[in-house]
Amino acid sequence: MTIDSSLRDHMLRATPNLRAFAISLTSNVDRADDLVQETLVRAIANIHRFQPGTNMQAWLFTILRNLFHSEYRKRRREVEDADGKYAATLAVQPAQGAHLDFDDLQKALARLPHDQREALLLVGASGFSYEQAAEICGCAVGTIKSRVNRARTRLAELMRLEDLEEELGPDRLTLSALQAVA
Structure with a gap:
């Protein structure tokens, strides 16, 4: 030009x-x-x-x-980080682990009896109360509680989880964030 x-x-x-x-x-x-x-x-x-x-x-x-x-x-x-020290402190959990865990969960859920899988998904995944799940399934509340308990126990066995509370609960990072907020 x-x-x-x-x-x-x-x-x-x-x-x-x-x-x-x-x-x-x-x-x-x-x-x-x-x-x-x-x-x-x-x-x-x-x-x-x-x-x-x-x-x-x-x-x-x-x-x-x-x-x-x-x-x-x-x-x-x-963020100025000429020597890379700040970047070295950053960490991200690998994404593939969650995908593999989800695949394992889907396979284990498929192996549960239909009534247990249905009760677990209504209460655990969809967030319905035991009473609401019982109404949806047309059975007693105690029956839903029993099915959910058996489904959780069987799911833990199928997925080879030793400590159900630790494995199915929040991870350490989430727990520490929740404690910091509280």
């Missing part, structure tokens, strides 16, 4: 003032130089928007200021 030589000269004359302004905004010479460079690149790319006869320096300062604020908003969400 070619630009008029008088516009180019105006840009070059404004560069020291742009740099001083950028340094005052960033307090960092390297970041200021990058900001001035990006300002000039944007100005050249958008030179068709410049109104001849208006103040070129004001136009460039506006571009620089807008770039600085855009960069500031972006950087505000970033």
Whole structure:
């Protein structure tokens, strides 16, 4: 792209003032130089928007200021971690374990007798009370409680879970978060 030589000269004359302004905004010479460079690149790319006869320096300062604020908003969400120490402290549980556990659960549920699976899913997964589940199944509340208990015990056996409370309850991370809130 070619630009008029008088516009180019105006840009070059404004560069020291742009740099001083950028340094005052960033307090960092390297970041200021990058900001001035990006300002000039944007100005050249958008030179068709410049109104001849208006103040070129004001136009460039506006571009620089807008770039600085855009960069500031972006950087505000970033964490500086040049040596990677912060990133090394972050950990995410592997996702495939949950998928495998869910597959195991589906297979074990399929092996339960229909009445036990139905009672367990109504109470455990759907959140119905024992009374509501009994009404849905057309049986006594005690029968539902018995079916749910037998289903939980059988499910634990099928999935080879030693301690039913520990394995089916919240994990350690969730428990510590719940304790911190309480």
